[in-house]
Amino acid sequence: MISLTNPPQISSLPLNSSFSKRNYTNLYSYGRVFLPPNFKNNRCRGKCSATQSQPEGSKQRSERPRKKTQQQMDTDKKDGIDPVGFLNKEGITNKAFAQFLRERYKALKDLKDEILNRHLNLQELASGFxxxxxxxxxxxxxxxxxxAPGARYCSLMGDFNGWSPTENAAREGHFGHDDYGYxxxxLEDKLRDGEEPDQVYFQQYNYVDEYDKGDSGVTIEEIFKKANDEYWEPGEDRFIKSRYELAAKLYEQIFGPNGPQTEEELEDIPDPETRYKAWKEEHKDDPPSNLPSYDVIDDGKEHDGFEVVSDPVTSERFKTKKSPIAYWLETRKGRKxxxxxYTPGIPHGSKYxxxxxxxxxxxxRVPAWATYVIPEAHxxxxxxxxxxxxxESAYKWRHKHPPKPKSLRIYECHVGISGQEPGISTFKEFTKNVLTHVKEAGYNAIQLIGVLEHKDYFTVGYRVTNFFAVSSRFGTPDDFKHLVDEAHGLGLLVFLDIVHSYAAADEMVGLSYFDGSNDCYFHSGKRGNHKFWGTRMFKYGDHDxxxxxxxxxxxxxxxxxxxxxxxxxxxxxxxxxxxxATFTGDMEEYCNQxxxxxxxxxxxxxxxxxxxLHPNVVTIAEDVTLYPGLCEATSQxxxxxxxxxxxxxxEMWLSFLEKVPEREWSMSKIVSTLIGNKNNAHKMLLYAENHNQSISGGRxxxxxxxxxxxxxxSLLRGCSLHKMIRLITFTIGGPAYxxxxxxxxxxxxxxxxxxxxxxxxxxxxxxxxxxLxxxxxxxxxxxxxxMMKLDADDRILLRGSKGLPNIHHVDDTKMVxxxxRGPFLFVxxxxxxxxxxxxxxxxxxxxEYQIAINTDEKIYGGQGLISQDQYVQRTISRRTDGARFCVEVPLPSRTAQVYKLTRILRV
Known part of the structure; x- marks a missing residue:
């Protein structure tokens, strides 16, 4: 195991750094500062939990007053933030819900402040992987x-160390946890017999990119001598005897020759300006040096730390210099x-x-962040x-993300059941056999369910056990990357059905009782268990x-x-x-206890x-209660x-098909159900049937x-209704299907x-x-x-006023x-x-209106009752349905037609 007692003393520290104890640890967590000898390993604390101490007298974020001042409210208004904005836009007047939104906004601001006490920013919060x-x-x-905050000891065990919980897994001084339980x-990479360890820390190895590049055959000493001779100016930093000369001098100037070696010894450091003034005073009588001339900018403005500028001569000299990156690349070695x-500490494919x-x-336990898991079997x-x-064998991406379409035609799939033969299909088989079918059908996105690892196949993938792992039943992580890449090559977006609303209750492989405690990831008691599904409920108020x-x-x-x-x-x-619970539509049902x-x-x-982080991302909310503001901006x-x-x-279609005689179908109910709330219809995703209607017991x-x-x-009836149900569901709603x-x-x-x-x-x-x-x-x-081509060619899902159809004729008696939608008429x-x-x-x-789609055409399995000479209809001047003109069209029973205005006549 490589020792932590022999890294170089310090790397080059930017002269304009606000060099405090807090920043020192943060810099280390980002790999920008190498620790001095015996410095306590604080990588996890700096990166994951940010438990750095505050300088004495500094104010913690959590101590800020939580009451919103008038200045804060004015700032929010200036920034376009209105906690009840969407209520005002939709004309909703409910005092209880409006107050709830205001309190929720305050809670969000407080939460962000608390998060920033432990993380540098919100991006870091989402980059734990x-x-x-x-x-x-x-x-x-x-x-x-x-x-694992409840654990007293943590170790790795696997076939790489004989499944031992101690040997080569965790040793004194090489493992530990912080106050938050990280x-x-x-694990060491062992030198092979007869090999000598690297003498320079900067001797890096390519683990991912540039396979086998950098093997120049030139020694490290020759490379650094070349850099010193050809690049560094007199007085600038040079690499001598395994350390950077200027950085080492700076470290000694700040801390002395026997500076602190641990975080506890570091103690509190004065602010940068105080330290700088003291240094200037101490060296005011020193003779001029050949170092570049730097000094403090004093423009009367507050700065983060203090800034430096160089004289014009120095600036011009730097501009003409070439980057020394070529020298550094020569120090890198390839995989071979x-x-x-070295023998890898944990080789690829190791079980642990x-x-x-x-x-x-x-x-x-199977680790919570494991990226590839083999569930219990046999x-x-x-x-x-x-x-x-x-x-040389890792997956390399070939295709870019397709452009984000304005209308979505989503093909929902389950990889495991996508094969023609009974059994579990794979990512490779899906990529080869299904993706081309999706493209041929005219969809522009696929939505995959059951991709995240789950122990029990019969759960369809909704009882997730390992949230960072693709299901090993279907293939490897690289197999899934190939699926996504090929989908992008066909112009298809790829969405995941993500289950963050609950998790599997499994203990060995899942997160339940992960560290022996009941409330590590989940609520304890009844609230931590779904009363009907037997799953665990996340504790969303916990920062971890x-x-x-x-x-x-x-x-x-x-x-x-x-x-x-x-x-x-x-x-x-x-x-x-x-x-x-029963929802009656009362707004207070969305803000009660x-x-x-x-x-x-x-x-x-x-x-x-x-x-x-990903401006083109698409997020879709599945909520049967239609919570107000699902698709409204968070700032509103x-x-x-x-x-x-x-x-x-x-649900309506299924009820009609199974429980309601066909003659009693309500046209008004069909329209009102499919349109929903007109204020939100432009953000609505509709489907006639998804996986729920056909999986595990459903029909x-x-x-x-x-x-x-x-x-x-009866076959003709079934096919006719099948087409009509799909056509009206596809074309009457919002921009997604x-x-x-x-x-x-x-x-x-x-x-x-x-x-x-x-x-x-x-x-x-x-x-x-x-x-087929x-x-x-x-x-x-x-x-x-x-039907899909209708939107692909004519963007039918975006037509109409604000992307919505003009529904002007609903006759429950005649069932018409x-x-x-724009130039298209649907009947x-x-x-x-x-x-x-x-x-x-x-x-x-x-x-003149011409039929673009007729569900009764023979090529669609219909009877062809409308003759070709009836495919074009001309309007007549007669007020119908509130319009000045009308067309008289033939309407065989159980059929639908889509007409397109192909010629405008002046009247």
Whole structure:
């Protein structure tokens, strides 16, 4: 194990640094300062928890007055912040909810202040994956950091050390924890027999990039002599005897020749200006030196620390110099050179677990930040796998993110059941067989469910055990990167269905009782357990839980280059009753004692941080209670999502199909349900059916409509309604639409994951792609492609006033619905028997309207009752539906037509 007692004394410290005890530790945490000998290892504290001491007399952020002053309110107003802004915009007057929003905004500001006591900024709060978990360090070692505040001892055990909890896992002086419970463990890279250790710390090795570059054959001494002779000016810094000369002198000037060696010895340091003035006074009689001339800027303004300027001659000399980077690159060695010299402390592919000694006794756990996990199977316990492939075989990205479309056509998929044969499909098979189908169908995004690791396959992936790991059932992390990359190459965005509303209750592999305590990640007692689902509920008010969840979102964006998230089941996290309550529409139901304000603050932080770090990210909220302000800006009192899901649409269709006679379908209810709240419809995502309608016990619409069809007439009825339901759901709502894999061609069977009730059979855990070759499923898919093409070519989902249709004709008696979106006219006749030869529909423009889509065409499996000479209709001057003009169109029963204004006539 490499010793911490022999690193260089100090690196070059910028002369304009505000060199305080706090900044010294922060600089180290970012790798900018190398510790002096015997300096206490504080990497985890500086980066993860920021537990640096404050100089005496300094004011803690948490001591700031929390009462909002008039000055603060004026500042908020100037910055465009209004905690109740969206209420004013929508004309909602509810004093209780408005007061709740104001208090929530104050709580958010206080939370951010508290966060900044432990983290440099909010970006760092969401970047825990940069240090937590397992990471290679340039000092020839692997570092492991995890959070387990209830543990008395932490160690790693795995096949790399014979599954021993002590040997080469954690040693005195090389591991420990801070006051917040962050454990830091160092694993050594061992020198091979006969090899000599590197003499210079700056001898770096390429672990990821530039495979095998840097092996110049030139010795370190020759390289630094070359840099000293060719680059450094007299008096400037030089590297001599394993240390930087100028930095070492500066360190001795500040601290003396026997300066502090530990953080405790460092004590409090005067502010930079005081130190500078004292130094000037001490050296006022010194003879002039050949150092560059620097001095303090005194412009009467306050600065962070103090700044320096150089004289014009020095500035010009610096501008003409070339960067010394070439010299530094020559000191780097490639992967082969490193492997010849060192044995990795934990090789790629090593199996490991974390070992805790707790008040409850010894525990073994799969690490919380593990990035690749093999769940329990065949009687074997779960374990993490260290994923660090050599650079020559690591995945290299080939495609950029596609442009963010203004309208979304989302194809929802589950990788495991995407294969044609019964069994678990893989990332590779999905990439090869499904992505091209999605592109052919006309979608512009895929949404993946069940990607995060979960122990029990039958849970579909919603009981997540390992939040940073892709499911090993489907392949490796690089396999998933290839899937995302190929999707981007086809112009498809990739969204993840993320479950941060609850977690699996599993202990060995999950987070429950992770360190032996009940409330490490979750609430204790009843609040920590979902009353119906048997899952654990996160403690969103804990900063370390926020650190974990926000870092998790950022991890998937950074590591796997995904494009957004579908936040699953928000109602289960936003209310202590988990959303299982009756909502009457009273605004106070959204701000009463059952609302979890901490969960709302987490969602606000998640949206703010994601949209700042990744401006093109898409966030979608699934909330059956339609919480007010889901898609409003956080500065205006909203939660900041880009889209919200209208779940009631699929519930309505399912109720109609299973419980309501066809003649009694209400056209008014169809329209009101699909449109929802007009104020928010421009942010709405609609679907006729998603995975809920066809997975684990449910029936897809095709199974209801077509599966039981035993005559030509019943088959025609089923196909007709299938097309009409999809067309109106797709075109009447907001700018986003979703469909579950296989439903676009009327998959005839439901999905059942293997479980005890079906004797663990995979017979229904697949998709029958062979049905696309011919027959009714082929015609339904042809209709789906043309329906998607309508938006791809004509941006139909963005047409209309403020992106919404003009619904001008709803007749419950005749069962006819009609609406306009830009130059397009949509007409539906849901009547099971009545056809209309010349049905009058009002339009806004006089001209010729031509059929663009007719659900009854023979290529779509229809009867072709409308003849070709009826495909073009000319308006007549007659006021209908409040419009000056109308068209008289043929409407066979159970059909729908889309007309496009192809020629405008002047009247």
């Amino acid at each position: 940069e240090i937590l978990g397992m990471h290679r360090n340039v000092q020839h070692r692997v570092d492991y950091v995890d959070w 454990w830091f463990i160092i 050179a490193w492997l010849e010299k 677990r974390v070992y805790f000694n707790t008040p409850m006794g010894p525990l073994e 009687g074997n316990q779960s374990f993490a796998v260290h994923w660090e492939p050599p650079p 839980v926020l650190h974990f969840l926000l870092s998790n979102l950022n991890w998937w964006m950074v590591e796997y280059q995904i494009d957004g998230f579908y936040f699953h089941s928000l109602s289960s996290m936003m209310y202590t009753h988990n959303g299982f 059952y609302v979890d304000t901490d969960a709302l603050l987490y969602l606000i932080l998640a949206n703010e941080i994601l949209h700042v 009192g909203g939660l900041g999502f880009d889209y919200f899901v209208n779940n009631s649409a699929s 897809s619409f095709a199974e209801i409509l077509i599966g039981s069809a035993n005559t030509e007439g 979703l469909n579950f894999m296989g439903n676009e061609f009327g998959h005839p069977k439901k999905v059942e994951f293997p479980m005890s009730s079906n004797k663990f059979s995979y017979s229904l855990a697949n998709r029958r792609w062979e049905l 070759k011919d027959g009714v499923h082929s015609t339904l898919f042809a209709f789906e492609k043309d 619905i009609s609406y306009l 539906y006749n849901f009547h099971p028997t009545n056809s209309y030869e010349r049905y009058s529909i009002g339009v806004e423009e006089a001209g």
